[in-house]
Every structure is written in structure tokens, then in C-alpha cells.
Amino acid sequence: MSEADCLFCRIVAGEIPAKIVHETERTLAFRDVNPQAPTHVLVIPKDHYPNAAALAAADDGLADDVFKAAHAVAEQEGVVESGYRLVFNTGPGAGQTVFHVHGHVLGGRGLTWPPG
Ligand code: 5GP
Numbered sequence: 001m002s003e004a005d006c007l008f009c010r011i012v013a014g015e016i017p018a019k020i021v022h023e024t025e026r027t028l029a030f031r032d033v034n035p036q037a038p039t040h041v042l043v044i045p046k047d048h049y050p051n052a053a054a055l056a057a058a059d060d061g062l063a064d065d066v067f068k069a070a071h072a073v074a075e076q077e078g079v080v081e082s083g084y085r086l087v088f089n090t091g092p093g094a095g096q097t098v099f100h101v102h103g104h105v106l107g108g109r110g111l112t113w114p115p116g
């Protein structure tokens with residue numbers, strides 16, 4: 001399940017390079033090209049779902065896989081103790097710009113609340 005003109009589908013296909021930090025059968029995690037924190041990794045399902053709502057409706061445990069992969073990345077990056085944030089911007093009003101669902105794993109610095 002992929003879309004030819006989707007940036008993250010193209011990263012999954014190896015057509016666009018990315019700094020991959022974690023991979024499972026159904027998920028891929030790679031560094032954000034414009035990092036907003038010392039750790040800024042994007043975790044995606046390899047299959048194309050446009051946003052978190054669509055992923056949540058994928059009735060096959062895929063959301064669970066993405067969530068667990070995000071935590072594995074946080075462990076690997078050493079930010080579990082200091083704290084990390086897992087963000088799914090969902091919809092343009094929330095700042096989503098790439099419409100292949102992705103969780104941002106952010107950590108390695110103090111993170112304020114509320115976000116902008
Ligand atoms: P969104 O705004 O949709 O929540 O997040 C999209 C993220 O994708 C942004 O943080 C942006 O920096 C990142 N991004 C956009 N294009 C690329 C790319 O080609 N490679 C990587 N690794 N990240 C990208």
C-alpha cells in the first residue's frame with residue numbers, strides 16, 4: 001500500500017535517502033530533516049495511511065506497532081529517563097504537512113507546554 005507521489009512512501013521504497021534509525025517489518029523510523037530537538041525522529045507505518053485517524057481505524061494492530069516502535073526509538077536515543085514527546089500532527093490545522101502518518105519522537109532538551 002503506497003502512493004507514488006507520497007514523500008514518506010518514497011523513503012520506504014528507498015527512492016529518497018533518509019537517516020534510518022529503527023526498522024521493523026511494518027514500521028520505519030528516520031531522523032527529521034529539520035530537527036526541532038537533539039532527538040527528532042519520525043516513526044511511520046510502511047503502508048500508507050494519511051493521518052493518525054486513518055491509522056487508528058486500521059483494525060490490525062498497526063497503531064500498536066507504531067507506538068511501540070516510537071518507544072523503542074526513545075530507548076535507543078537515551079531519552080526515556082529525561083523525557084520525550086510523541087506527537088502526531090493530524091490535519092493542516094494542527095500543522096500536518098506530510099500526509100503519510102508519522103509520530104514525531106522529540107527529546108534531548110526541555111520541552112515546554114502548551115506547544116505552539
Ligand atoms: P508534520 O508537519 O507533517 O507533522 O511533519 C512533517 C515533518 O517531516 C517535518 O518535521 C519535516 O521537517 C519533515 N520532513 C519533510 N521532508 C522531509 C524529508 O524529505 N526527509 C525527512 N527525513 N524529513 C522530512
Ligand code: ZN
Nearest residue numbers: 006009048100
Ligand atoms: Zn505514503
